[in-house]
Amino acid sequence: MSAGGMSSCIAATSRPSVVVLLSGGLDSSLAVKLMLDQGLNVLALHFVSPFCTCSPRKQGGCSLAARVAQNMGVKLRVMKKGMDYLRIVERPRFGYGRGLNPCIDCRIYMLRRAAEVMMETGSVCVVTGEVLGQRPMSQHRRALDLIERESGLTGRLLRPLSARLLPATIPEREGLIRRESMLALRGRARTLQLTLAKERKIEGFGCASGGCLLTDPVVARRLKDVFRYCPEWDERDARLTTFGRHFRIHEGLKVILGRNAGENARLEQLTGWLPVVSFRDKPGPTAGLRGVYGEQELAAVGRLLRRFAPKVTEGSVEICLRHNGQKKTWVAHESATTEEVRQWAI
Numbered sequence: 001m002s003a004g005g006m007s008s009c010i011a012a013t014s015r016p017s018v019v020v021l022l023s024g025g026l027d028s029s030l031a032v033k034l035m036l037d038q039g040l041n042v043l044a045l046h047f048v049s050p051f052c053t054c055s056p057r058k059q060g061g062c063s064l065a066a067r068v069a070q071n072m073g074v075k076l077r078v079m080k081k082g083m084d085y086l087r088i089v090e091r092p093r094f095g096y097g098r099g100l101n102p103c104i105d106c107r108i109y110m111l112r113r114a115a116e117v118m119m120e121t122g123s124v125c126v127v128t129g130e131v132l133g134q135r136p137m138s139q140h141r142r143a144l145d146l147i148e149r150e151s152g153l154t155g156r157l158l159r160p161l162s163a164r165l166l167p168a169t170i171p172e173r174e175g176l177i178r179r180e181s182m183l184a185l186r187g188r189a190r191t192l193q194l195t196l197a198k199e200r201k202i203e204g205f206g207c208a209s210g211g212c213l214l215t216d217p218v219v220a221r222r223l224k225d226v227f228r229y230c231p232e233w234d235e236r237d238a239r240l241t242t243f244g245r246h247f248r249i250h251e252g253l254k255v256i257l258g259r260n261a262g263e264n265a266r267l268e269q270l271t272g273w274l275p276v277v278s279f280r281d282k283p284g285p286t287a288g289l290r291g292v293y294g295e296q297e298l299a300a301v302g303r304l305l306r307r308f309a310p311k312v313t314e315g316s317v318e319i320c321l322r323h324n325g326q327k328k329t330w331v332a333h334e335s336a337t338t339e340e341v342r343q344w345a346i
């Protein structure tokens with residue numbers, strides 16, 4: 001059964017359900033509230049990827065959405081964007097925004113998965129917090145139409161913040177959702193949304209404009225480097241692009257250096273996967289090695305560690321590599337030069 005041709009048994013239920021994409025930001029939180037105010041059952045879907053910035057990692061990557069869902073008393077389902085999504089980031093059909101953000105493909109990906117949940121739960125439509133004209137790549141009218149069509153949700157994709165500026169969806173035409181109770185917002189300003197959030201007592205939402213590291217030029221550069229030089233890359237490589245200092249010593253070896261105790265600890269946790277290098281007997285940065293190396297490369301890694309250890313200014317330092325229970329030590333006599341750092345930096 002196609003999404004647009006769902007059986008009329010859904011229309012016969014007294015309290016229809018909708019599936020709402022909830023990032024935990026202002027617009028999607030308002031979308032949830034608009035649906036609740038119509039008396040609808042809401043199932044919120046929250047997508048997590050290595051590139052989300054709104055959610056503290058230690059809380060499972062969905063704390064904002066969880067907080068909003070809890071405050072509004074709606075069920076939340078967390079959906080992971082895995083390798084299938086990362087393959088799309090590598091080769092999007094509809095191109096990138098200003099970084100490596102494939103926003104149109106990304107929306108289509110999430111909405112296709114939301115469409116499956118809609119069918120599974122017998123919901124009448126999928127709802128998003130998109131606003132006409134708010135984002136240059138994915139929220140102009142042609143992009144909204146394209147996304148609706150490509151996600152297989154023709155007639156079943158409701159954008160309540162701009163609904164009165166868009167064609168009526170099937171549930172609106174069937175009288176299950178009141179069109180007149182929805183909004184006609186357009187453009188980038190969020191003043192009205194903030195006022196409505198206050199009026200309707202919506203609390204706990206996060207950064208008003210959302211956050212995605214794929215738009216960050218530094219992360220974009222690192223991810224391009226992964227796609228180019230690391231044919232067997234996986235989710236762990238994608239995650240690594242979001243922290244540390246990154247250097248490519250040569251085509252076959254990348255070095256990731258922690259910038260603080262937290263990042264060093266994250267790199268230390270990777271010892272089962274990546275060889276990890278640090279000073280043998282003094283505090284300093286930790287480095288993860290991704291690729292192949294010999295004596296020459298290890299000497300370069302030792303020089304890099306010295307360069308980014310402010311307390312090491314002179315003398316020799318013992319360096320230690322650990323991997324799969326094995327250890328190897330050597331001595332770094334000098335630090336990497338400014339020219340080397342510039343040449344290796346990704």
Ligand code: SF4
Pocket residue numbers: 101102103104106107138211212213214215
């Ligand atoms: S900004 Fe990031 S998460 Fe948002 S649509 Fe674009 S790629 Fe997807």
